[in-house]
Every structure is written in structure tokens, then in C-alpha cells.
Amino acid sequence: MAGQSKSQGMTYRQTAALKPRAGEYAVQPDKLHLGQLNSHLGYFLRRLQVLVFQDFIATLKAMKLRPAQYSVLLVIEANPGKSQALIGQGLGIERARLARLLHELERRKWIRRHRSDGRSHSLILTREGETALTKIKNLAEKHEARIGKQVGPKRRMQLMDLLRDFG
Amino acid sequence: MAGQSKSQGMTYRQTAALKPRAGEYAVQPDKLHLGQLNSHLGYFLRRLQVLVFQDFIATLKAMKLRPAQYSVLLVIEANPGKSQALIGQGLGIERARLARLLHELERRKWIRRHRSDGRSHSLILTREGETALTKIKNLAEKHEARIGKQVGPKRRMQLMDLLRDFG
DNA sequence: GCGTGAATGTTGTCATTGACAACAATCTGC
DNA sequence: GCAGATTGTTGTCAATGACAACATTCACGC
Numbered sequence: 001m002a003g004q005s006k007s008q009g010m011t012y013r014q015t016a017a018l019k020p021r022a023g024e025y026a027v028q029p030d031k032l033h034l035g036q037l038n039s040h041l042g043y044f045l046r047r048l049q050v051l052v053f054q055d056f057i058a059t060l061k062a063m064k065l066r067p068a069q070y071s072v073l074l075v076i077e078a079n080p081g082k083s084q085a086l087i088g089q090g091l092g093i094e095r096a097r098l099a100r101l102l103h104e105l106e107r108r109k110w111i112r113r114h115r116s117d118g119r120s121h122s123l124i125l126t127r128e129g130e131t132a133l134t135k136i137k138n139l140a141e142k143h144e145a146r147i148g149k150q151v152g153p154k155r156r157m158q159l160m161d162l163l164r165d166f167g
Numbered sequence: 168m169a170g171q172s173k174s175q176g177m178t179y180r181q182t183a184a185l186k187p188r189a190g191e192y193a194v195q196p197d198k199l200h201l202g203q204l205n206s207h208l209g210y211f212l213r214r215l216q217v218l219v220f221q222d223f224i225a226t227l228k229a230m231k232l233r234p235a236q237y238s239v240l241l242v243i244e245a246n247p248g249k250s251q252a253l254i255g256q257g258l259g260i261e262r263a264r265l266a267r268l269l270h271e272l273e274r275r276k277w278i279r280r281h282r283s284d285g286r287s288h289s290l291i292l293t294r295e296g297e298t299a300l301t302k303i304k305n306l307a308e309k310h311e312a313r314i315g316k317q318v319g320p321k322r323r324m325q326l327m328d329l330l331r332d333f334g
Numbered sequence: 335g336c337g338t339g340a341a342t343g344t345t346g347t348c349a350t351t352g353a354c355a356a357c358a359a360t361c362t363g364c
Numbered sequence: 365g366c367a368g369a370t371t372g373t374t375g376t377c378a379a380t381g382a383c384a385a386c387a388t389t390c391a392c393g394c
Contacts, residue, residue, distance in 0.1 A: 032242060032245075032246055032249070032253060032254065032256075032257030033242070033245035033246050034241070034242065034245065034257075035241045035242060035244055035245030035246075036241050036244075036245075036304060036307070037238055037241050037242065038331075039311060040307070040311060041219060041311070041314055041318070041323055041326060041327055041330075042216065042219040042220055042223055042234070042314070043238065044326075044327065044330035044331055044333070045212060045215060045216040045219060045326075045330060046216050046220070046234075047259070047330075047333055048212060048330055048333050049209065049212040049213050049216045050259070051333060052208060052209040052212060053209055053213070056209055066350085067209070067213075068351090071204055071210065074201070074202045074203050074204050075199060075200070075201065075202060075204065077202055077203075078199075078200035078201065078202030078203075079199055079200050079202075082199070083371080083372095084371075084372065085370075085371060085372085086199060087199065089199075090199035090201075092214070092217070094352070094353070094354095095371075095372070095373090096352090096353085096354085096372085096373075096374080096375095097351075097352070097353090098372090099371095099372060099373055099374085100373090100374090103373095117360080117361080117371085118359075118360045118361070118371090119359070119360045119361065119370065119371040119372070120360095120361095120370085120371060120372080121371085121372075137203060140203075140207070144206060144207060144208070147208055147209070151208070151333075155329055156208055158325070158329055159208060159211075159212070159326070159329055159330075160208055160211065162322055162325055162326055162329070163208075163211035163212060163214075163215055163326075164205075164211055166211070166214055166215050166218060166318075233379085235380090250342080250343095251342075251343065252341075252342060252343085261381070261382070261383090262342075262343070262344090263343085263344075263345080263346095263381090263382085263383085264380075264381070264382090265343090266342095266343060266344055266345085267344090267345090270344095284342085284389080284390080285342090285388075285389045285390070286341065286342040286343070286388065286389045286390065287341085287342060287343080287389095287390095288342085288343075
């Protein structure tokens, strides 16, 4: 169907561009075709997400913090006193995973849990946590600025507007 | 998301709206504030990517195929005879991981590897692989249609246009 | 030619993650 | 008060990404 090139001399790096006939792929020895992958939103979403996260993870490495932990800190800050269940739902973090994640944040004395209910724990930042979060936010802003530069400020805004509605 | 609206009890939302004082958050018992998360492109990218992938993974479950395997099949189809190294680079899949992934695809007789170079292996789909891929692509198209419906066809196109330039 | 360093594919291992199941304690609705 | 749901916890498993080590082969200088 699509490709039938055997061990022909694929090394002709010609100056006169080969015209791809209808239904064929342009011949480019080093370039990879994505094929049908080009029609998948998920693929491109994933590629950019990985790119962004790599920068973000590297950014927070100095504070030994992972993206999920960061998001939890921000949400506790914005919703002091709320329960694990609520925060887990809001961020799409599963119960069990959030419990372990919070244990770690508590061990570092950045959050405190207060039994509010018998079942549920109410979460707040400690003073120490607020201090740390200030520093962390500074790093995160630098990251976001880098991304804006890399993606293009306008494109970044357009993406934000398009993406914000889901969750 | 998770439907938690009890019969009709939680309706004290407009009866006596609590006014947030300056610097405070509006009081809304069930709603979670994202706080500074709202300024992070990566967060929203991730949320949508996870949503899309969940549907995609469920879609391909019938064929016992994971997204990475799917992408490799498509790229082999579009670039028959290319080496593992090339395909790994193109898709951002690490050498070691791609090797194991290909072993699985070979075990299922969907691809064949041909020592082209002494070092490198040239990859092609088998007839069986092409047949399977046809079926797989049908499923993938259904997935993409669902996503289009969920995200909105127009928004989907805009996102594709904005995202395609990276990788 | 020859030899050094790079590339390629493979295997091994480790930490992280997501997903689920099981459980104890507690709450809710009847 | 009771049955069932909720909440947080722990345990386990599979998948993933990351990295190191290795054997084979290639590329390039001389």
C-alpha cells in the first residue's frame, strides 16, 4: 500500500526535491513521518505536556517537589481546612495516592492535618509550608515564563483559553 | 464529576450568600479553588491529556494495545524499513523501552525486524500486522470522533493547529 | 590497514505512578 | 439502632521512565 521501498539507495540527498506522487510520502531519508498520528489530538497534547512537565520537574527539583505535590500545596492554600476527599476529587488524585503524598508533606512539616470529623481530615498549610510555597511559586513563575517564551506568549494564551474549560 | 449531589439538600447556596471579605475566597462548600494552578498551562494540558488518553486506552483495550504501541505501529507503517533508533527518536521513546515494546509486537507477529546493518534493525509490518492495524485504526477513529464531540469540533481543530508545531 | 570512540540494540534494576482490593473507623439516612 | 456509604489507610501489581552496563558493529582519524 503505502511503502514499498526496499534496500534502494536511499542516500540521494538531492537538491531537486522529489515530488511525491498522489498517495505517497515524500522521500526524506532522515525525517520520520507521523502517519495517521497526525490526526490524533491526544498525541500532540501528550507531546507538549511532556515537554512542559520536563521543564517543570527540573525547575522544582531543587525543592525536591513533584508536580502532584505542588498542585496539592496550591489547592490547600486556596482552600484551607478542606478534606482529603475533596481535594483528591478536585485534582483527580486517587484516595490512596493522596494519602501517601500528604504523609510526605506532613513529614516535611509543610502541612498539618486536623481530625475534623472522625473520618475526614482537614488540611492546612503550616507557617513553614507557606514560606516554602512562596519560594516554590517563584520557581514556578520562572518556569511558566520559560514556557511562554518557548511556546510563544500569544499561543500560550490561546491554549490556556481553549483548555481551561475541561477538568 | 463524580455525581455527589444528594437528592436536593445542598441548596443553601443562594439563600444567604456569604460575602467574602477582601483577600478571602468566596465561601462555597463544595467547590474547590485551583488557586495559582490557574496560571499553569501544564496543569490544563495534563488534565485534558489524561481525559483523552483514558478514552483512548479504553478504546484499544479490546485489542490489548497501549498508546505507545499504537504510535509505533503507525510510524512503522508510515516509515517501513527504518531503524529502532530512528523511530525511537521520532516518538520520544527511549531505546531500552522501545526494544521491549517491539519484542512484544514481534511476539504477536505484527512486525518483523530485519538486520540491515549489523547493528541496526529495520522494521516492517507483517501482513498480519497490517490487518490488525486496519481494525485498530477503525477503533482509533471512533475514539477521535468521541473526543471531537466532547471537546467540540471547532475547539479540537484549534487545539490541533496550535499544538502541531511542537515535538 | 588499525584503533579509538560513537552508535545500536539488549538486558537488568530502581523509583514513581495509577489502579484496585481490603480494612477499620465513622458517618448518614431510614 | 442498623445497613450501607464515606473516609482515610495500607498492601500489592502492572506499566512507565530513567539509567547503567554490556556486546556488537560502525565511523572516522591516522
